[in-house]
Amino acid sequence: VLTHNQSNIDKVSFFMEECRAQGIKVLGPHVNESDQNFTVNEAGEIRFGLGAIKGTGESAVQAIIEERAEADKFNDIFDFASRVNLRTVNKKSFEALAKAGGFDSFADYHRRQYVEPDEDGHSLIEKAIRYANKLQQEEASSQASLFGGEGGGSVSKPRVGRIEPYGAIEKLNIEKEMVGLYITGHPLDQYRFEMENLCTAKIGDLKEIDRLRGRELKMGGIVSDVQHRLTKKGK
Numbered sequence: 001v002l003t004h005n006q007s008n009i010d011k012v013s014f015f016m017e018e019c020r021a022q023g024i025k026v027l028g029p030h031v032n033e034s035d036q037n038f039t040v041n042e043a044g045e046i047r048f049g050l051g052a053i054k055g056t057g058e059s060a061v062q063a064i065i066e067e068r069a070e071a072d073k074f075n076d077i078f079d080f081a082s083r084v085n086l087r088t089v090n091k092k093s094f095e096a097l098a099k100a101g102g103f104d105s106f107a108d109y110h111r112r113q114y115v116e117p118d119e120d121g122h123s124l125i126e127k128a129i130r131y132a133n134k135l136q137q138e139e140a141s142s143q144a145s146l147f148g149g150e151g152g153g154s155v156s157k158p159r160v161g162r163i164e165p166y167g168a169i170e171k172l173n174i175e176k177e178m179v180g181l182y183i184t185g186h187p188l189d190q191y192r193f194e195m196e197n198l199c200t201a202k203i204g205d206l207k208e209i210d211r212l213r214g215r216e217l218k219m220g221g222i223v224s225d226v227q228h229r230l231t232k233k234g235k
Helices: 009-021 058-071 077-083 091-099 111-115 124-140 143-148 168-179 189-198 203-212
Strands: none
Touching: 077 124, 091 111, 091 124, 091 168, 111 124
16 A cells, blocks of 8 residues: 555555554665565564665666665675665765665664765765775775785775764654654654643644634644745735
8 A cells, every 4th residue: 555655755655654543553664675576574664765865767777676686685885875876875875865864774883874974085985985995996906816806805994983863853854854744753753641641632633624713723844935025914
């Protein structure tokens, strides 16, 4: 049902809420588990498809899925970069995957490290792509078998500098920007107790305004857009 409706964010949000109500986990995209569309993993949880991420590109997604099917799961970002076709899975695709949480399974690094420069002036994605290019060049020139052993042993993985992770709200906002909705949480989660105990209605109830006339309604939400307008008298 989610796959059938994935072009309609409102419907996807509705069905995700239904899943939560039934205790079914809906998890974000994941380079080692996701396919093009929504799928179910071995634990019986629903996974977002890589195709849902803005900026990845269909050919890049297919290249990732095919490589994984052919040679098993990716061990880390450097293994990922060295195995995918870098002409198909380009830097923009890497960044889209990182921002949407596609690399979160690589526990050594967090999302901000992938896309923002560290003290060396380069992001983790830039370092991983450079590492992969060196590895492929060395393998192509046969130097790996002569000097470094199999797999390009003479090419060492770059040092990755420290950088503060995204704050919770910033991480969620970027996630929504990349996928169209919040997946790993919601900015109002910290106010869940107040929302459940103080609110007397939901914004969706206003569609039936006649039924609610004369009642005092209390609702919670987020101001997502503000417009300043003038009245005819200039106020």
